[in-house]
Amino acid sequence: MAGYLLRRLVQSALILLGVSFITYFLLFILPADPVRQIAGRAATAETVANIREQLGLDQPFLVQYSRYLAGLFQGDLGRSYLQRTEVSTLIGARLPATLQLMAAGIATELVLGLSMGVAAALTRGKALDNSLMITSFVTVSAPQFVVSLLLLYVFAVKLGWFPIGGYGTFAHIVLPALTLGLLGSGWYSRMMRSSMVEVLRTDYIRTARAKGLTRARVILRHALPNAVLPVIAMIGIDIGIFMGGIVVVESVFGWPGIGQLAWQAIQRVDIPIIMGVTLVSAAAIVIGNLLADLIAPFIDPRIKLR
Amino acid sequence: MTDATRQVETAKPDGALRRLLRRKLAVFGLVLIGLVLLGAIFAPWIAPFDPAEQHFDGLTLEGAPLPPGGVYLLGTDLLGRDLFTRILYGAQTSLIIGVAANGLSLIIGTLVGITAGFFRGWIGTVLMRFTDLMMAFPALLLAICLAAIFTPSLWIVAMVIALVNWVQTARVIYTETSSLAERDFIAAERILGASTGRILFRHILPHLVPTIIVWGTLGISTTVLLEATLSFLGVGVQPPTPSWGNIIFENQTYFQAAPWLVFIPGAAVLLLALAFNLVGDALRDVLDPLQRGRD
Numbered sequence: 001m002a003g004y005l006l007r008r009l010v011q012s013a014l015i016l017l018g019v020s021f022i023t024y025f026l027l028f029i030l031p032a033d034p035v036r037q038i039a040g041r042a043a044t045a046e047t048v049a050n051i052r053e054q055l056g057l058d059q060p061f062l063v064q065y066s067r068y069l070a071g072l073f074q075g076d077l078g079r080s081y082l083q084r085t086e087v088s089t090l091i092g093a094r095l096p097a098t099l100q101l102m103a104a105g106i107a108t109e110l111v112l113g114l115s116m117g118v119a120a121a122l123t124r125g126k127a128l129d130n131s132l133m134i135t136s137f138v139t140v141s142a143p144q145f146v147v148s149l150l151l152l153y154v155f156a157v158k159l160g161w162f163p164i165g166g167y168g169t170f171a172h173i174v175l176p177a178l179t180l181g182l183l184g185s186g187w188y189s190r191m192m193r194s195s196m197v198e199v200l201r202t203d204y205i206r207t208a209r210a211k212g213l214t215r216a217r218v219i220l221r222h223a224l225p226n227a228v229l230p231v232i233a234m235i236g237i238d239i240g241i242f243m244g245g246i247v248v249v250e251s252v253f254g255w256p257g258i259g260q261l262a263w264q265a266i267q268r269v270d271i272p273i274i275m276g277v278t279l280v281s282a283a284a285i286v287i288g289n290l291l292a293d294l295i296a297p298f299i300d301p302r303i304k305l306r
Numbered sequence: 307m308t309d310a311t312r313q314v315e316t317a318k319p320d321g322a323l324r325r326l327l328r329r330k331l332a333v334f335g336l337v338l339i340g341l342v343l344l345g346a347i348f349a350p351w352i353a354p355f356d357p358a359e360q361h362f363d364g365l366t367l368e369g370a371p372l373p374p375g376g377v378y379l380l381g382t383d384l385l386g387r388d389l390f391t392r393i394l395y396g397a398q399t400s401l402i403i404g405v406a407a408n409g410l411s412l413i414i415g416t417l418v419g420i421t422a423g424f425f426r427g428w429i430g431t432v433l434m435r436f437t438d439l440m441m442a443f444p445a446l447l448l449a450i451c452l453a454a455i456f457t458p459s460l461w462i463v464a465m466v467i468a469l470v471n472w473v474q475t476a477r478v479i480y481t482e483t484s485s486l487a488e489r490d491f492i493a494a495e496r497i498l499g500a501s502t503g504r505i506l507f508r509h510i511l512p513h514l515v516p517t518i519i520v521w522g523t524l525g526i527s528t529t530v531l532l533e534a535t536l537s538f539l540g541v542g543v544q545p546p547t548p549s550w551g552n553i554i555f556e557n558q559t560y561f562q563a564a565p566w567l568v569f570i571p572g573a574a575v576l577l578l579a580l581a582f583n584l585v586g587d588a589l590r591d592v593l594d595p596l597q598r599g600r601d
Contacts, residue, residue, distance in 0.1 A: 015438060015439050016442070019442055019443060023451075026451070026452065027451075030452070031455065031456070137583055137587070138576070140583060141531070141576055142576050142579075143531050143534050143535055143551075143572065143575050143576065143579070145534075145535060146554075146572035146575065146576060149568050149569075149572070150569065153561070153565055153569075157562050240441070240444065240445065243447070244444060244445055245446075247446055248446070262447060266451050266454045266541075274451060278443075278444060278447055278451075281444035281447060282442045282443060282444060285441070285444065286442050289441075
């Protein structure tokens with residue numbers, strides 16, 4: 001176990017190192033010039049050259065990257081080109097909002113997805129099952145921005161139940177969390193359905209029924225706990241997709257999280273911020289996958305970590 | 307020919323098509339795809355107007371876009387252009403990108419997956435580690451970043467999407483190839499002296515065709531969604547070329563007063579992605595003998 005954990009941690013660190021290298025390289029070779037953005041249109045060639053030298057952007061790629069990496073190992077993500085603030089401060093200020101939204105979104109998608117999946121499994125082949133499965137297809141095919149705008153239009157503009165955007169109270173989080181929850185629910189409902197169907201076929205469920213237990217007790221006490229765990233373990237793997245949705249949802253609802261920070265930074269070619277957010281997101285994905293693998297043997301003792 | 311081989315023979319394509327057409331949802335998906343395809347191909351003949359033409363009578367006296375109904379079937383946009391016409395031409399963009407980007411990502415994914423699965427050793431390790439690395443990339447963020455900085459054309463958007471999307475295919479193909487490579491008939495071919503190329507193209511690749519078809523179909527749905535999202539953010543296909551995503555991008559500021567400008571193209575994206583998902587899912591059931599007969 002300890003050996004496995006150590007190996008996976010080293011692997012994860014290497015993956016993050018790779019992500020940092022590729023992102024830095026892509027941003028280096030791409031045609032947009034951050035110095036022009038900082039200096040403004042009216043700047044003379046001399047000013048531009050000065051800024052470039054100050055930021056070390058006149059150095060060859062490997063020199064720049066190794067400097068960045070040296071900083072990274074000391075926990076220094078660099079300084080924003082345009083805001084003159086530490087990137088870690090900027091991300092730190094935005095992270096709580098994103099984490100709140102993630103928690104609310106994941107809770108919503110689990111509640112919706114799991115209950116839809118269970119309902120479908122229990123009514124297998126009937127009308128409810130069919131319509132729930134069609135719903136799940138619709139939610140996985142819906143573009144994030146369309147769902148965001150639709151909820152925004154119906155519940156904020158027309159009905160006026162929730163604010164149109166922004167951050168602060170509980171009412172603000174409802175629509176963005178619902179968007180993320182609806183979009184993710186289809187995926188979970190289909191997994192929950194097949195997991196439940198599989199469990200309902202097992203011998204121990206037949207035994208429980210044969211003992212004369214009520215249907216409700218068999219489902220709630222015997223089938224559900226066994227069916228739900230493998231699905232919940234999928235959250236770790238889902239994080240990558242979830243992070244993508246966050247960028248769009250934050251931009252539509254004006255949610256002040258790291259997705260919006262990244263989007264603004266991309267438009268202004270503020271490379272240190274882009275690097276920082278990419279690394280933080282990649283770290284979230286890597287940690288999510290690692291946790292999913294680590295809890296697998298607790299859910300299913302037949303799985304051995306090697 | 308023994309009974310067993312005959313059975314395998316009949317389980318092949320034509321039987322699959324028949325089984326596919328027996329599924330209502332798959333047929334619904336195929337019809338939708340057919341309609342979009344016809345709309346895209348015949349856009350120049352079906353469309354009532356020119357997609358770039360700004361009509362004087364396409365705006366109200368106050369300069370607001372017209373709602374659906376009347377001469378302009380689905381209404382007009384902020385510049386007084388016919389929305390129906392732009393949706394038809396937008397279908398071209400979606401399908402071109404869907405097919406090009408997805409085709410490219412399928413090729414990359416299949417090549418990486420087969421190579422890694424068949425050759426194992428250090429090549430396989432390096433390729434699969436790289437795939438793991440790509441899995442850790444926040445895909446949408448990467449795509450936005452690349453697209454924003456490249457000032458994208460249609461083909462660059464397609465390329466960006468392909469570069470982000472090949473990973474899933476590579477993993478699936480890798481798993482299948484590595485289990486195929488251990489099967490007895492491959493060992494037998496090797497003993498008979500078949501070249502690596504022959505084994506790969508005559509024996510491994512044909513077995514992968516069902517998987518490639520399924521992932522190819524499901525992948526178009528992902529691609530269509532990603533293109534629409536990039537264009538919605540303004541970093542995808544650039545106006546004046548119409549794309550369903552950039553129609554929404556251009557008109558978003560006005561969407562409270564003219565919701566049709568957002569929701570009609572939005573519905574188009576949803577329906578096309580849904581169609582490919584339905585067909586892909588049905589294909590998976592139909593082509594995979596292990597899945598057949600299960601619920």
